[in-house]
Amino acid sequence: MQLRQVVEKILIKEVRGSLDIDVVDICDDSRKATAGCLFVAYRGGHVDGHQFVQQAVVAGAVAVLVEEPVDVMCTQIIVPSTRRVAPIFAHAILGNPAQDVVVIGVTGTNGKTTTTTLIEQILQRAGADTGLIGTIEQRTSKGELRESTMTTPEVVELVRTLREMRDLGVQYIAMEVSSHALELLRVAGIAYRVAVFTNLTQDHLDFHETMEAYGQAKGKFFGRLGNTFTPLADQGLPVAVLNADDPWSQVYATNTVQQVVTYGIEQTADVRATNVDIQANGVSFFLETFKGHARVSMQMTGRFSVYNALAATASALALGIELPIIVETLQQIKGVPGRFERVEAGQPYTILVDYSHTPDSLENALTTIREFCQGRVFTVVGCGGDRDRKKRPLMAKIAAKYSDVTVLTSDNPRTEDPECIIDEMEAGIKDMQGISYVRYTSRTEGIRYALTHAKKNDVVLIAGKGHETYQIIGTTKYDFDDRLVAAKIAQELL
Ligand SMILES: CC(=O)N[C@H]1[C@@H](OP(=O)(O)OP(=O)(O)OC[C@H]2O[C@@H](n3ccc(=O)[nH]c3=O)[C@H](O)[C@@H]2O)O[C@H](CO)[C@@H](O)[C@@H]1O[C@H](C)C(=O)N[C@@H](C)C(=O)N[C@H](CCC(=O)O)C(=O)O
Ligand SMILES: Nc1ncnc2c1ncn2[C@@H]1O[C@H](COP(=O)(O)OP(=O)(O)OP(=O)(O)O)[C@@H](O)[C@H]1O
Ligand SMILES: N[C@H](CCC[C@H](N)C(=O)O)C(=O)O
Numbered sequence: 001m002q003l004r005q006v007v008e009k010i011l012i013k014e015v016r017g018s019l020d021i022d023v024v025d026i027c028d029d030s031r032k033a034t035a036g037c038l039f040v041a042y043r044g045g046h047v048d049g050h051q052f053v054q055q056a057v058v059a060g061a062v063a064v065l066v067e068e069p070v071d072v073m074c075t076q077i078i079v080p081s082t083r084r085v086a087p088i089f090a091h092a093i094l095g096n097p098a099q100d101v102v103v104i105g106v107t108g109t110n111g112k113t114t115t116t117t118l119i120e121q122i123l124q125r126a127g128a129d130t131g132l133i134g135t136i137e138q139r140t141s142k143g144e145l146r147e148s149t150m151t152t153p154e155v156v157e158l159v160r161t162l163r164e165m166r167d168l169g170v171q172y173i174a175m176e177v178s179s180h181a182l183e184l185l186r187v188a189g190i191a192y193r194v195a196v197f198t199n200l201t202q203d204h205l206d207f208h209e210t211m212e213a214y215g216q217a218k219g220k221f222f223g224r225l226g227n228t229f230t231p232l233a234d235q236g237l238p239v240a241v242l243n244a245d246d247p248w249s250q251v252y253a254t255n256t257v258q259q260v261v262t263y264g265i266e267q268t269a270d271v272r273a274t275n276v277d278i279q280a281n282g283v284s285f286f287l288e289t290f291k292g293h294a295r296v297s298m299q300m301t302g303r304f305s306v307y308n309a310l311a312a313t314a315s316a317l318a319l320g321i322e323l324p325i326i327v328e329t330l331q332q333i334k335g336v337p338g339r340f341e342r343v344e345a346g347q348p349y350t351i352l353v354d355y356s357h358t359p360d361s362l363e364n365a366l367t368t369i370r371e372f373c374q375g376r377v378f379t380v381v382g383c384g385g386d387r388d389r390k391k392r393p394l395m396a397k398i399a400a401k402y403s404d405v406t407v408l409t410s411d412n413p414r415t416e417d418p419e420c421i422i423d424e425m426e427a428g429i430k431d432m433q434g435i436s437y438v439r440y441t442s443r444t445e446g447i448r449y450a451l452t453h454a455k456k457n458d459v460v461l462i463a464g465k466g467h468e469t470y471q472i473i474g475t476t477k478y479d480f481d482d483r484l485v486a487a488k489i490a491q492e493l494l
């Protein structure tokens with residue numbers, strides 16, 4: 001497209017060079033620059049993208065979007081904030097794919113991956129072609145596209161993925177919207193048809209600093225619903241789906257002028273579960289909605305699974321899907337990889353791998369296990385390095401409170417010293433009376449300790465890494481899969 005067509009939409013800018021040039025692509029990483037692209041320079045947390053404009057031009061960039069003049073031989077568009085306007089360029093240059101697909105966004109601390117998966121499965125059962133963008137992978141009903149590197153990609157990659165999905169014939173896309181994405185304007189320009197809130201509990205205080213700021217970041221999603229620079233793909237009106245049992249929903253309801261559908265267990269809600277019965281192999285409940293009611297028996301367990309099911313139900317109803325299709329899907333779905341996933345190696349005790357890497361999700365996982373466990377509970381848990389440090393003592397405390405034996409170990413230490421991370425976790429439980437815990441820096445050895453001591457009727461929870469197939473130590477990514485490691489050790493111990 002002619003660069004002039006987009007640049008004319010930008011109010012505050014200085015242009016050096018010609019705008020009458022054809023731009024065929026956009027990129028924000030010089031290492032991925034291609035012939036005829038526009039390179040966007042972001043000032044990052046580690047490096048300044050402005051350093052790489054020359055490299056991008058050598059690779060074929062014909063124009064650059066920058067915050068200060070740079071010394072290169074190509075068109076320069078100089079703006080106060082490249083992050084602010086990059087979405088306008090990305091959507092326009094990549095052909096506005098978001099206008100051709102119906103997008104459902106799910107935000108919240110926990111439950112995004114599970115809820116988007118449930119929504120995707122319901123839409124597929126209703127006969128739609130779907131896309132999914134989230135923590136584990138980016139896939140369509142026609143097949144997997146790729147494993148994810150981020151929950152919500154940066155805007156350029158995100159819009160490119162939307163375009164890829166649209167070109168494959170996808171009609172509906174369910175995507176996770178992280179608080180980082182909202183804060184960094186990664187999802188600007190996407191007109192969500194349904195915006196879902198799961199819950200807000202402590203995480204990411206390294207990035208947002210306070211819970212208030214974290215809550216406000218999520219609130220942006222609802223404040224802007226129906227208020228973006230691209231129109232909705234279909235004729236339906238935007239809907240906010242809010243968790244009536246989370247106090248932040250009241251704030252978010254006042255943030256939006258759009259219709260709101262609430263769901264919950266405790267409080268009165270438009271979509272509600274009553275008579276919740278949690279078992280080891282599933283959960284059942286009575287589902288009441290504004291479109292009828294039904295008894296539901298799911299193969300996924302835990303009270304949190306009921307919340308995810310309710311959020312997905314409310315979203316699907318907002319999209320006009322019939323209740324029986326929703327109920328059939330909820331009953332048929334077996335689970336999501338790494339979420340309360342059982343490892344079966346013929347051992348007499350239960351092994352569960354769960355992606356609980358926040359205090360709240362760990363507490364939910366353990367209270368669920370306590371509801372059905374007849375023996376002892378062993379929890380193997382670590383905390384990620386280069387991430388929120390404040391959650392470390394809290395997670396250890398929760399593990400120790402609900403477990404008979406806690407094994408403090410490494411998650412992804414990244415560039416931090418693994419011993420220091422475990423020290424920070426241990427600080428939360430040092431003074432607790434009557435608890436039993438051990439430390440193993442090696443995650444494999446931590447898992448081995450728990451499995452060696454577990455007996456019939458016991459449950460071993462391996463928390464924090466879920467579906468991950470790697471462990472990041474320093475800057476190296478090693479192969480590591482809790483499920484495979486646990487299965488191998490359990491088999492050896494038979
Ligand atoms: C805090 C955050 O989101 N950081 C993101 C940010 O990193 P950064 O600001 O440090 O980037 P940088 O390395 O300084 O580079 C600055 C710019 O120079 C460019 N560059 C860099 C090197 C080079 O040779 N050429 C070049 O052009 C980079 O592409 C970038 O545009 O920009 C990078 C490039 O787009 C992202 O990869 C990076 O995400 C990192 C990997 C990350 O871990 N993000 C996490 C915290 C995150 O976003 N998580 C949420 C989920 C959270 C949750 O809910 O659980 C997510 O949505 O994934
Ligand atoms: N609705 C919920 N409320 C609280 N905890 C939940 C909920 N759903 C899932 N969990 C717990 O949180 C863990 C992560 O679930 P899920 O992957 O669906 O969340 P997420 O929001 O996508 O996480 P991430 O921020 O890492 O992408 C699960 O393994 C489970 O222990
Ligand atoms: N999306 C989360 C995932 C955390 C998973 C945990 N295993 C870790 O590495 O801390 C994050 O990037 O903070």
Ligand SMILES: [Mg+2]
Pocket residue numbers: 112113134135136151176
């Ligand atoms: Mg996720």
